Amino acid sequence: MPVVIARLAPKPERRQDVLDLYTETIPQIHAEPGCELFALHTDGNEFFIVEHWATEEDFQAHVRGPVLATIRKVLAEALAKPSEINRVDSIPLGEATKGVLRPTGGE
Amino acid sequence: MPVVIARLAPKPERRQDVLDLYTETIPQIHAEPGCELFALHTDGNEFFIVEHWATEEDFQAHVRGPVLATIRKVLAEALAKPSEINRVDSIPLGEATKGVLRPTGGE
Numbered sequence: 187m188p189v190v191i192a193r194l195a196p197k198p199e200r201r202q203d204v205l206d207l208y209t210e211t212i213p214q215i216h217a218e219p220g221c222e223l224f225a226l227h228t229d230g231n232e233f234f235i236v237e238h239w240a241t242e243e244d245f246q247a248h249v250r251g252p253v254l255a256t257i258r259k260v261l262a263e264a265l266a267k268p269s270e271i272n273r274v275d276s277i278p279l280g281e282a283t284k285g286v287l288r289p290t291g292g293e
Numbered sequence: 294m295p296v297v298i299a300r301l302a303p304k305p306e307r308r309q310d311v312l313d314l315y316t317e318t319i320p321q322i323h324a325e326p327g328c329e330l331f332a333l334h335t336d337g338n339e340f341f342i343v344e345h346w347a348t349e350e351d352f353q354a355h356v357r358g359p360v361l362a363t364i365r366k367v368l369a370e371a372l373a374k375p376s377e378i379n380r381v382d383s384i385p386l387g388e389a390t391k392g393v394l395r396p397t398g399g400e
Contacts, residue, residue, distance in 0.1 A: 189334055191298065191341050193379075205384070212387040225393050227296055227381035234298050234381050236343055236394065272300075274334035274341050277312070280319040286332050287343065287394065 188245040189287060190237035193270040200264035204233060207260045214253045220244020222288050238287045295352040296394060297344035300377040307371035311340060314367045321360045327351025329395050345394045 196204045208226050215224045220240035227234040239245035248254060261269060276286050283289050303311045315333050322331045327347035334341040346352035355361060368376060385392045 191300075191334065191343070193298075208384075209386055212392060216387040216391045221391060223391055223394070224387070225391070226384040226386055227298065228384055229379055229381045232379075234379060236298070272336055272339075272341060274336045277315075277333040277335055279316055279333055280323040280331070284323045284328060284330055284332070285319060287330070 187276060187288075188237075188239040188242055189274050189276055190235070190239075190245070191272045191274055192235040192237070194233040194235070194261065195231070195266045195269075196233070196264050197266045198231075201231075203260065204264050207257060207264075208233075211253050211257055215248070218244070218248050218251065218253070221248065236287065294383060294395075295344075295346040295349055296381050296383055297342070297346075297352070298379045298381060299342040299344070300379075301340040301342070301368065302338070302373045302376075303340070303371050304373045305338075308338075310367065311371050314364060314371075315340070318360050318364055322355070325351070325355050325358065325360070328355065343394065 194204065212224060212226065215221055221237075221244070222240055223236060223238035225236045227236070237245075239248065278285050301311065319331060319333065322328055328344075328351070329347055330343060330345035332343050334343070344352075346355065383393050390396050
């Protein structure tokens with residue numbers, strides 16, 4: 187169950203462009219096979235994304251797909267520094283409903 | 294709905310200690326009022342935590358509580374560099390079930 191935790195620091199003057207980019211593309215990402223979670227967050231300056239994919243194959247198809255290519259093209263100019271993309275694995279601890287991002291995903 | 298995305302870089306020789314710490318304390322955190330998600334992840338070296346709290350008051354009670362005090366005490370010696378604790382807010386986009394960490398939390 188691939189999990190991705192990403193952090194993006196936009197140039198201040200391009201922050202709205204990055205928000206517009208995700209407003210446009212997240213519905214498309216949610217429609218990709220195996221996308222179980224793709225959730226955007228912000229601390230007011232930077233963006234933080236938490237993703238959960240059903241299988242490694244689904245995640246790799248997303249990585250190679252056209253939507254992410256579009257995103258990369260915009261981010262290449264809009265970020266103040268390289269994005270931090272962390273491909274991680276869940277360590278399920280405690281309650282099943284609170285210890286993993288998507289309990290029904292079957293860790 | 295407070296969301297926290299944290300990143301912890303343990304000293305290599307203390308990595309197991311940090312894992313043991315969370316193995317012990319996550320069940321206690323899950324039992325704290327308003328804890329809807331506290332999920333541990335790793336890339337093999339660092340740890341990544343994603344948290345979702347029902348209310349700001351619940352989150353602040355956690356921050357001031359005894360379990361986090363215990364965690365801070367261990368981390369103060371076990372990390373290779375200061376922890377990154379990012380208090381963020383959800384930007385709900387796309388499908389309600391895939392665009393936020395906890396759809397039933399009521400963004």
